[in-house]
Structure formats: C-alpha cells, structure tokens
Amino acid sequence: MLTTTNFRICVVALTLLMVMTGRNVGQVRSSNVRGCALTDKGHPAQFISYEAKSESKILLRLRNNTDCSIVVETDDVVPTQRKRLPNGGLKIEPVTSSQDGVTLRLHYLVQDRKRGEAKPGYGWGDSVFTYEISPGQSVVFAVPVSHFKSQLDIAVPFNFSWEDKASVGMGVGGVVHRVYFLHDDLPSDALLAFQK
Amino acid sequence: MTDGLGSKSYIYNDLSQLKSETRTFNGVGTFTLSYDYNLGGELKKLTDSTGMTINYDYDNTGRLNGVTGSDNLYANVSNYASNFEYRAWGGLKAMTDGLNHVTSLLYNSKLQPSQYDISGNVVHQNYDYNDDGRVRFVHNTTDIGFDRSYSYDHAARLTEARSGGAARGDNVSTPYNETFGYDPFSNLTSRWSLSWNGQTNDSDSATYANNRRSGWGYDADGRNTSIDTRTYNFDAVGQMKSMTAQQVLSNGNHITVTENVGYDGDGVKVYDVASGATNYYLRSSVLRGAIIEEITSSGQKNIGYVYSPSGTELAQQSTNIVIWKQNSPAGTSQYIASSNGTGRTEFDPLGADISLTAPPDPPPSEGEGDIGGGHFGGIMDARWSDFFNLDGGCVLDGVATSCGLAMSALNSGAASEAMRASYYNLTTHKFDYVGYVYADPVFGFAMVDFMGHGAMAETGKNGHLPDSSIVNAAGTNDSSVTIIAGADFVSTITGLGSPQNTAQSAGAAAGSSAIGAARLLRNNDCSNFISELISISASVAGQPWSGRITPSFGPLLDQNGNMTPSYNAYYALNEYERALAGGRVTASGQSGRSGDTTTYGTTTNNSTISWNREFYSLGQTDRALMVLHESLHLIANFSDFAVAGAAHIMATRGTNNPGNTGNFRNQTEASEYINQQIAAHCRH
Numbered sequence: 001m002l003t004t005t006n007f008r009i010c011v012v013a014l015t016l017l018m019v020m021t022g023r024n025v026g027q028v029r030s031s032n033v034r035g036c037a038l039t040d041k042g043h044p045a046q047f048i049s050y051e052a053k054s055e056s057k058i059l060l061r062l063r064n065n066t067d068c069s070i071v072v073e074t075d076d077v078v079p080t081q082r083k084r085l086p087n088g089g090l091k092i093e094p095v096t097s098s099q100d101g102v103t104l105r106l107h108y109l110v111q112d113r114k115r116g117e118a119k120p121g122y123g124w125g126d127s128v129f130t131y132e133i134s135p136g137q138s139v140v141f142a143v144p145v146s147h148f149k150s151q152l153d154i155a156v157p158f159n160f161s162w163e164d165k166a167s168v169g170m171g172v173g174g175v176v177h178r179v180y181f182l183h184d185d186l187p188s189d190a191l192l193a194f195q196k
Numbered sequence: 197m198t199d200g201l202g203s204k205s206y207i208y209n210d211l212s213q214l215k216s217e218t219r220t221f222n223g224v225g226t227f228t229l230s231y232d233y234n235l236g237g238e239l240k241k242l243t244d245s246t247g248m249t250i251n252y253d254y255d256n257t258g259r260l261n262g263v264t265g266s267d268n269l270y271a272n273v274s275n276y277a278s279n280f281e282y283r284a285w286g287g288l289k290a291m292t293d294g295l296n297h298v299t300s301l302l303y304n305s306k307l308q309p310s311q312y313d314i315s316g317n318v319v320h321q322n323y324d325y326n327d328d329g330r331v332r333f334v335h336n337t338t339d340i341g342f343d344r345s346y347s348y349d350h351a352a353r354l355t356e357a358r359s360g361g362a363a364r365g366d367n368v369s370t371p372y373n374e375t376f377g378y379d380p381f382s383n384l385t386s387r388w389s390l391s392w393n394g395q396t397n398d399s400d401s402a403t404y405a406n407n408r409r410s411g412w413g414y415d416a417d418g419r420n421t422s423i424d425t426r427t428y429n430f431d432a433v434g435q436m437k438s439m440t441a442q443q444v445l446s447n448g449n450h451i452t453v454t455e456n457v458g459y460d461g462d463g464v465k466v467y468d469v470a471s472g473a474t475n476y477y478l479r480s481s482v483l484r485g486a487i488i489e490e491i492t493s494s495g496q497k498n499i500g501y502v503y504s505p506s507g508t509e510l511a512q513q514s515t516n517i518v519i520w521k522q523n524s525p526a527g528t529s530q531y532i533a534s535s536n537g538t539g540r541t542e543f544d545p546l547g548a549d550i551s552l553t554a555p556p557d558p559p560p561s562e563g564e565g566d567i568g569g570g571h572f573g574g575i576m577d578a579r580w581s582d583f584f585n586l587d588g589g590c591v592l593d594g595v596a597t598s599c600g601l602a603m604s605a606l607n608s609g610a611a612s613e614a615m616r617a618s619y620y621n622l623t624t625h626k627f628d629y630v631g632y633v634y635a636d637p638v639f640g641f642a643m644v645d646f647m648g649h650g651a652m653a654e655t656g657k658n659g660h661l662p663d664s665s666i667v668n669a670a671g672t673n674d675s676s677v678t679i680i681a682g683a684d685f686v687s688t689i690t691g692l693g694s695p696q697n698t699a700q701s702a703g704a705a706a707g708s709s710a711i712g713a714a715r716l717l718r719n720n721d722c723s724n725f726i727s728e729l730i731s732i733s734a735s736v737a738g739q740p741w742s743g744r745i746t747p748s749f750g751p752l753l754d755q756n757g758n759m760t761p762s763y764n765a766y767y768a769l770n771e772y773e774r775a776l777a778g779g780r781v782t783a784s785g786q787s788g789r790s791g792d793t794t795t796y797g798t799t800t801n802n803s804t805i806s807w808n809r810e811f812y813s814l815g816q817t818d819r820a821l822m823v824l825h826e827s828l829h830l831i832a833n834f835s836d837f838a839v840a841g842a843a844h845i846m847a848t849r850g851t852n853n854p855g856n857t858g859n860f861r862n863q864t865e866a867s868e869y870i871n872q873q874i875a876a877h878c879r880h
Contacts, residue, residue: 073800075863077737077833120790123864125836127799127829 036068048181106141199461225495400586423588548583712820722878723765732842737833772827799829840866
C-alpha cells in the first residue's frame with residue numbers, strides 16, 4: 001500500500017534520481033523510441049535524386065534513407081507502379097502494399113531561393129491523401145519542366161510517421177520538414193533535351 | 197398570409213426592412229408590432245401591441261450597451277439592462293439588469309466561461325470541462341447542493357448526471373442522480389432517476405425495433421402516437437395538434453386532460469389550450485419568431501417578453517411586475533429577479549424542474565404525467581419536463597414528446613436542458629436534421645446575444661432556425677447562430693448551454709455551417725443532385741479499383757436502378773457530423789490562399805477536415821456549400837478528381853459528348869468544378 005509517507009519518499013527519491021542523471025522528465029523519451037538512424041551513411045536522411053525524363057516532365061525520386069517511416073502528401077488515393085509488359089508496352093497499376101519506387105502525384109513546393117517563398121507546385125485541391133514511405137524506400141514523382149528555372153528549387157514537405165501527419169503539405173500545425181532538390185542538381189543534359 | 201387562425205400582414209420601409217407586422221386572430225383581435233432601425237441596420241426600437249416600446253442602444257462598434265423601455269411603460273420600468281462590458285474578443289464581460297444586479301463572467305483560454313456570477317449572492321458558479329469541450333463539473337459555491345457532475349460514454353453521450361453529494365462523492369444531499377443507457381443507434385434504452393436521496397427512485401427500460409420503441413404506438417410516417425395512456429394526434433402536415441393523457445390528482449383519482457395546439461401559416465405554434473387556459477402567441481419576425489406577447493382569448497396581453505436584439509429573453513412582464521431572467525452558461529439553472537426579490541429554478545439534463553429542497557411528501561408514484569406538488573413539470577406544462585415520468589414526460593419547444601427523443605436531441609447537440617428546446621423543423625413540425633446543430637458552451641447563456649451582433653443568415657429571413665434546436669425559457673421558440681466579431685472560430689446557438697452541447701469552438705462554427713448545409717439539402721434540386729453525385733462518384737472512384745470502395749458503403753443503386761434510401765443526400769452530411777463528433781473537423785488557423793486560388797478547407801485521407809481562415813469569412817450560404825463539398829470527401833476514395841468526374845458526367849448528359857468525366861489538369865481545377873456544380877444546384 002502506498003501511504004502518504006512513503007509516497008513522499010518515492011517522490012523525493014525520484015527527484016534525486018532525475019537530478020543525478022541530469023534528465024528532465026519532459027525530455028525522457030519512451031524506451032521504444034530510439035530515434036532514426038541512416039540506412040546508407042553516404043547519403044542524407046532524405047534526399048531527392050534525378051531519375052529520368054518523361055515527355056514534358058522530369059522524374060525525381062525521393063528516398064527515405066532512415067530506418068523511420070516518413071509521410072508525404074499526394075493526390076493519389078492509391079499509388080501506382082509502372083510495369084513493362086512482355087510486348088514492350090507500359091502498364092500502370094495500383095500498389096496496395098508498401099513497395100519501393102511507386103509513382104505518386106506528390107505534393108511539392110517550388111521555392112524561390114532568393115525570396116524564400118514556397119508555392120505549391122501545382123493545384124492539389126482540397127482533397128488530399130498521405131502516403132507512408134517505409135524505411136529505405138523511395139517514391140517517384142513528376143515535375144513539369146517549366147518548374148525548373150534558375151533560382152527555383154523543388155521542396156517536398158514531409159513528416160516522420162511518429163509526428164502529427166494531418167495534411168502535411170498544407171502545413172496545418174506542428175512541425176513540417178522539407179527535403180530539397182536544388183536546381184543545380186539537375187543534370188545539364190536533362191533540360192537540354194527539352195530545349196531542342 | 198391567411199391561415200386557419202386568422203391572418204398576418206407585413207409593411208416594409210424603403211430599405212426593405214420590416215417596419216411593422218400585424219397579426220389578426222379571428223374572434224380575438226388585431227395586434228401590431230412595429231420596428232425601427234439605426235443607420236447600421238440594427239434594431240433600434242420595438243413597439244408592441246400595447247404601445248410599449250423597447251429601445252436598443254449600441255456603442256460605437258455596434259455592440260449592445262443598453263435596453264430601455266419608453267412610451268407606455270410596463271410596471272413603470274424603463275431600465276431593462278445597461279453597463280455592458282466586453283472582452284477584447286467580443287465576449288460579454290459584465291452587464292447590469294434593471295434592478296442593479298451585476299452579471300459578470302470569466303473565460304478560460306478556450307473562451308469557455310470559467311466563472312459566472314450575479315451580484316448580491318444570487319449565484320456564483322465555476323466550470324470544469326473535458327478536453328473535448330464538454331462540461332465535466334459545475335461548482336455552485338452559492339449552493340453546493342446543486343453542484344453538478346457529468347459523465348459521457350465513448351460516443352460523447354451523457355451517461356451520468358449527478359448533483360450535490362452524488363456529484364462530489366460525499367454524503368451531502370443529492371437533489372437528483374440520473375444514469376442513461378443507449379443502444380448502438382443511440383436510442384435511450386435505460387434511465388434511472390433518483391431524487392432527494394432516494395425519496396423517489398424510478399427506472400425505465402426500453403427496446404427498439406426499426407427505430408420504434410416496443411410498446412409505443414406510431415403512425416405510418418413514424419410519428420409517435422401513443423405512450424402508455426397518452427395519445428398524440430397530428431394534422432395533415434404532421435404537426436401535433438393535440439395530446440390526451442390521464443392525470444393523477446392528489447386524491448388518487450384520474451382525470452383526462454387534453455392539450456390542443458394551433459399553428460400559423462408558417463407552421464409556427466401560435467395558439468394552445470391546456471388545462472382550460474387559452475393562449476395566443478404574438479411572435480416577432482425580426483426577433484426570429486420570439487414570442488413578444490401571450491394573449492388571452494379576450495384579446496388582453498397576459499404576459500410580455502423583452503429580448504436582446506438577437507432574441508434572447510431578458511425579462512418577462514406579468515401581473516404588473518417585471519421579472520428579469522438569466523440562464524446559467526451550463527444550462528443548469530434559471531435565475532430571476534423582480535421587485536419581490538430573487539429566485540431560481542434548477543433543472544436536470546432533460547429540463548425537469550428539480551425541487552430546491554426535499555419535498556415534504558413523496559410525489560405520487562403511479563399514473564402518467566403527474567408530478568409532486570409545488571413545482572413545475574406536469575404533462576400540461578409547456579415549460580419544463582416531468583422528472584417523475586421517465587419515458588413520456590419531456591418537452592421540446594413547448595410540445596410534449598418522449599424522453600428518448602429528447603435525449604437523442606440532447607446528445608446530438610440539437611437541444612439543451614432546462615429550456616424549451618425544439619430540434620424539429622418549425623415550419624413543417626417534423627423532426628428532421630437532428631444532429632447538425634452544434635452549440636458552444638461558451639455562450640450558452642445570453643452572452644452572445646447581449647453583444648448585439650447580428651445573427652448569421654442561417655437564422656433565416658423569417659427569423660427562424662427551423663431545422664435546429666431552439667432554446668429559450670418560458671414561452672419562446674427562438675434561436676440564432678451568432679458569429680462573434682473578432683473571434684473567427686466561435687459561433688453559438690444562443691440560449692443553448694447544456695453539458696451535451698459543448699462542441700469545441702472551431703467545431704461549433706463548422707457544425708453550425710452544417711445546419712445551413714442541411715437546409716440547402718431541403719431543396720429537391722440540391723438533394724437530388726447530391727444523391728446522384730454520391731452514387732456516380734462511387735462508381736467513378738471505384739475505377740480502376742472497384743474493390744476498394746468501402747464495403748460498408750455498398751452500391752447506391754439497386755439492380756433496378758433505384759437509389760438505396762440509406763445513401764441519400766444526407767449520407768455525406770452524416771459523415772460530416774460523425775467527423776465533427778469525433779473531433780476530426782478542425783480549424784487550421786492558417787490561410788488557404790496560394791496565388792490566385794484559395795483553399796477553404798482540406799480533407800485528408802477521406803477522414804479529417806481542416807478549415808482554413810478564409811472559410812470563416814464566408815457568408816453562411818457559402819460556408820454551407822463548402823460543407824457539402826468537403827463532406828463528400830469524407831466518403832472513401834472520393835477525391836476531387838472522382839467527385840468532379842461524376843459531376844461532369846451529370847453535366848454532360850444529353851450533350852454531344854455525354855457521360856465523360858472531364859479533363860481536369862489538377863485537383864484544384866476539379867475542386868473548383870465541384871464548387872460550381874454544387875452551387876448551381878444548391879444555392880437558392
């Protein structure tokens with residue numbers, strides 16, 4: 001039984017323990033939360049890389065290079081995946097399970113490097129969906145060539161899955177992270193192909 | 197307008213403001229109400245049929261700062277309310293009634309009242325709230341016997357309502373102690389009510405089939421026609437025209453009593469005869485249908501009422517005495533003050549008058565409709581419910597009804613305790629749209645009304661909020677929804693204040709807009725359009741993944757192409773209501789402007805809605821249209837593309853290129869197209 005007296009003793013002991021360990025109660029994390037570690041130590045935690053050209057668009061790949069899941073916002077109820085058919089055709093099919101490299105209409109921002117302004121890359125409406133990128137996996141998304149201009153960078157908002165993930169791209173409350181694809185990272189021949 | 201009881205005529209000024217309205221009751225007389233307005237369009241003056249005038253004064257920002265009488269003064273009273281003070285965000289801080297009682301309020305960080313006080317030791321209450329905004333405890337430091345505690349289940353339904361010692365958990369007297377049980381459809385399946393430490397100990401249990409309680413009578417339209425010895429009769433349009441019941445007298449004998457009700461051409465109750473007393477009700481269209489005078493069968497003003505400009509009762513004129521009235525923010529009590537002193541009435545959650553002290557004799561326990569002596573609540577009393585009649589002893593909008601229905605209204609936020617709550621359509625007198633009313637506990641009392649800010653258009657041009665709860669004390673059937681200037685996310689239904697009506701502020705505003713959405717759906721073109729839009733969107737959203745439509749949603753059309761009734765126009769709005777109740781509708785607090793486009797709200801994962809700041813700046817109709825739009829996105833897979841595609845299919849029928857889903861470049865285009873189509877069919 002916890003009486004008033006021994007309760008006080010417990011409180012004092014707990015306080016001393018915290019002081020000795022130099023910890024504040026509010027800073028103690030649950031033991032099952034160990035933070036996020038890099039999967040590939042040669043790359044940043046999240047990064048966007050050039051993937052390919054496609055008609056009038058540039059395909060980019062956002063990779064989650066941690067052992068934590070991240071959440072991004074998309075137009076798609078369900079992501080899709082391109083599959084090459086035996087006859088050489090291309091099939092786009094829905095992906096209902098977590099897979100690496102699915103294609104998403106990802107919500108991204110176009111950020112003016114000088115002004116610091118970030119505007120939605122396109123009109124993503126009022127009905128949005130979220131997609132969770134599992135540890136180590138990536139998604140592919142398309143950006144119109146017209147969005148690649150000097151001083152304009154591509155930014156993708158995201159949250160870690162353990163954060164509040166309500167409407168990531170709209171930035172509704174809480175912390176929202178951004179991962180960038182700088183205009184300078186675009187291979188020089190990528191735009192040239194369209195300019196011809 | 198001519199109706200069965202007489203006629204009504206209206207005169208307007210050059211600005212189309214109602215200048216006067218004259219009601220004729222056949223065989224009784226003709227009665228005129230006159231109005232005058234200031235340059236800001238605010239009501240400046242109301243003159244009743246006796247020539248008595250009520251004047252409204254405003255400060256430089258348009259906030260009410262005084263209510264006075266003039267001309268043919270009643271009981272020589274010229275000062276009804278004065279010294280109004282307001283918080284920076286617009287909430288009432290203090291006011292003084294005509295007898296110099298000062299009412300003051302404090303608020304917590306959520307703008308909910310935390311303290312309510314009337315000077316002279318009339319009352320002092322403090323309020324505790326749950327995180328979802330519902331009242332948890334009312335501390336009545338003036339009379340701890342009327343402390344209150346409230347418990348709710350996982351669906352936010354009231355399960356326990358305790359007072360006094362039972363509320364605190366000590367052995368001090370307990371005026372009442374009640375528990376409530378529900379089935380999955382929120383029908384009231386059990387109720388246990390104890391009064392004054394067990395002086396009465398009543399219980400009631402029920403089972404339901406097809407939404408009808410076993411043992412009760414219903415007509416083909418589903419209206420409740422009998423409860424035990426009571427019978428309810430309805431006219432051709434579904435209005436209850438009479439009720440007959442057995443009343444137990446103090447000598448144990450039974451007598452049959454009948455209440456007859458009459459309605460005007462708008463379907464509003466303007467006449468009743470109960471226990472031999474005949475009353476005609478003279479209502480003000482400008483004050484949203486509030487009763488200004490109760491008139492006898494010989495045409496004499498029997499009782500008069502004085503209101504704030506937005507329709508909340510301030511005082512009652514009766515027997516040559518003016519009685520000032522206030523309802524507490526939590527709806528637990530009504531306080532009165534007159535030249536004879538001060539008094540109060542305490543209520544249980546269903547509006548039954550609770551004795552202030554233990555009655556000397558136990559009230560009769562048998563029979564239907566009778567109550568203990570000395571306090572209100574009999575079957576013929578249109579003011580309060582009957583504590584001792586657990587199934588049929590409740591009152592809504594002055595009309596007797598089952599307590600199961602009353603409880604459903606309370607839990608849905610469509611009604612309030614302690615006051616005459618109507619959650620049915622005042623025009624049709626049908627119980628509809630229950631659940632789309634969300635009141636804020638903050639201003640359950642007259643606080644918002646006192647500020648004098650105009651009610652939203654939602655209250656309707658005819659002064660009613662016909663499909664929502666309408667709550668006021670003693671004879672009024674009025675309600676309003678008010679947006680507080682400077683407090684973007686706060687709205688309230690004035691007069692509401694029960695612990696059941698305590699949605700959070702943002703949810704309250706969003707919820708009140710759902711009332712407007714429900715009203716839009718009452719138009720056949722709108723409801724048919726939305727119904728079909730849901731049906732076709734289900735088909736569009738299902739492609740190419742038809743299997744991903746939520747199984748519980750199911751097909752909207754049967755094999756014969758008929759609409760499945762369960763998935764009618766209200767399906768999406770029901771989803772919205774569920775989202776509201778579940779805290780999934782919030783205010784983002786951020787702007788939705790981006791370049792040339794504005795996003796008023798965002799639905800994420802067909803589950804949560806976040807309204808941006810611009811939403812709260814919209815007019816009432818536009819907000820209602822937005823609610824219709826976003827509520828569609830609460831259905832699984834209903835993206836902008838899917839809904840817009842469906843709308844396009846509908847719009848292109850009969851054209852050279854029929855049945856196509858359009859070619860929307862992005863979701864914003866799709867979203868704007870949905871807005872256009874909904875507005876085309878639902879903006880009336």
